Amino acid sequence: MSESNLAARSDGLEGQVSGARVIAQALKTQDVNYMFGIVGIPVTEIALAAQEVGIRYIGMRNEQAACYAASAVGYLTGRPLIVIGGSSERSQETMGAFQEFPQVEACRLYSKFSARPSSIEAIPSIIEKAVRSSIYGRPGACYVDIPADFVNLQVNVNSIKYVECCMPPPVSMAETSAVRMAASVIRNAKQPLVIIGKGAAYAHAEESIRKLVEQCKLPFLPTPMGKGVIRDNHPNCVAAARSRALQFADVIVLLGARLNWILHFGLPPRYQPDVKFIQVDICAEELGNNVRPAVTLLGDINAVTKQLLEQFDKTPWQYPPESEWWKVLREKMKSNEALSKELASKKSLPMNYYTVFYHVQEQLPRDCFVVSEGANTMDIGRTVLQNYLPRHRLDAGTFGTMGVGLGFAIAAAIVAKDRNPGKRVICVEGDSAFGFSGMEVETICRYNLPIVLLVVNNNGIYQGFDTDSWKEMLKFGDATTVAPPMSLLPHSHYEHVMTAFGGKGYFVQTPEELQKSLRQSLADTTNPSLINIMIEPQATRKAQDFHWLTQSNL
DSSP states (O other): OOHHHHHHHHTTTTTTOOOOOOOOHHHHHTTTOEEEEETTTTTHHHHHHHHHHTTTEOOSSSSSHHHHHHHHHHHHHHHEEEEEEEEEEGTTTTOTTTTTTOHHHHHHHHHSSOOSSSSSSGHHHHHHHHHHHHHHOOOOOOEEEEEEEHHHOOOEEOOOOOOOOOOOOOOOOOHHHHHHHHHHHTTSSSSSSEEEEEEHHHTHHHHHHHHHHHHHHHOOOEEETTTSOOOOTOOOOOGGGGGHHHHOOOEEEEEEEOGGGGGGGGOSSOOOOOOEEEESSSSSGTTTTSSSSSSEEEHHHHHEEEEEEEHHHSSSOOOOSSHHHHHHHHHHHHHHHHHHHHTTTTTSBBBBBHHHHHHHHHHHOOOOOEEEESOOOOOHHHHOOOSSSSSSSOOOOTOOTEEEHHHHHHHHHHHHHSTTTTOHHHHEEEHHHHHHTTTTHHHHHTTTTOOOOEEEEOSEESOOOOOHHHHHHHHHSHHHHHHHHTBBBBOTTTTTHHHHHHOEEEEOSSSSHHHHHHHHHHHOOOSSSSEEBBBBBTOOOOOSSSSOSSSSOO
């Protein structure tokens, strides 16, 4: 049966097709397989049509969480975020229509492409361009605006011409002379360092980068979402000496990592004033931001890394593994790891962050997805929880946005269910971060996604108060005048949010309770669970070499 007949029969009018069905089929033709959203007028019919053509629809409880989930699926599958938004009817423009707003113009500020189709017949080409724009060059979100009257408007099925699926992104390579120069700079380095960014993970450059690191015996440092491109426990990983590595390297190879706030802008005192950066990026506009690079390599991370490998294949070179630089890094790693283990081994109750993450790490499956958000929860967690596979860590990333955790976890669980049944998703949340999207627990239970949620609960934002201190404080006045702004209600039972919707909930206060509840949660492959882990309200990170880049008097 032809697609035209399918469309006609689906819409119930012989030879006619609705705008909703055209949108759905155009998305499916562009290899879009997942849709996240919240339905309402006028987009409900679009979601129904998407299901009819074979697109998986996941209904969320919050629009932010829906976008977070869709963006995570884009990262995991290579089909970045396309936002389909309903807008007021064309005949009511400028009249003060329901929720009338210049959506196309507003979205141009934040997306790579933003457009409203001029007709239903134009929808397939607009959607093809949106998908193509989202995956070509640096990936990014695109917006397609759908007037309300388009959704149920019927047109002749023969007037619709679907555009075939856009071609995969072209693979660009760096100039040969620049590659030779980069190889020369690396060969002459006294204290080299490779930084592996999220761009390298997205580019699926893990094999070529691993070969480069191992063949040249270079130390490497992953950014938060670059973790796992090369396994965290690789002998060349110097993440445990991050500050020392950044501060004293004389040549740094940036593989899909930006010199933004996460890497301290590439500036002193976090770096040497004369450090030489070799910047590899797919985005020309990114090259030279904040620091003038010694060499720029514009192109696909995987392709450019292979070009570098060719240079070292022609003229083999290895950085001496017994150099003074390696000695400095190993000593710093050893001392930092010893300090973390000392903190983790403390027997005092309530537990601290390091104790919690040490026991979690012991039981984590090596192939699991780790999703994380929070302040100390995320920062400390990424130093303890190991990633062994690429694209298996999802966290707040460049924008440091709270609320991403449950949407990311749902996305990872949906993709895992389709591609790797049985693979687990562990979502590690601070108690404050959990509050941003906690209602998505219902979504998790509705779709029966066996996600393990860990809420590391210190009763506050950064720090909180125990129950006795809280009660004592309230004797001096109303909570609105005496409770510090970062405090949350002590001893909150977040596990009841999970049990309210049919999942498993655990309230734990000791290492033994944590071990038991995590073991039970991981053994249960059919139900979601939430482990509410009480920690010391004043717990914090171990002493840092440098202060957080945004200063506070607190």
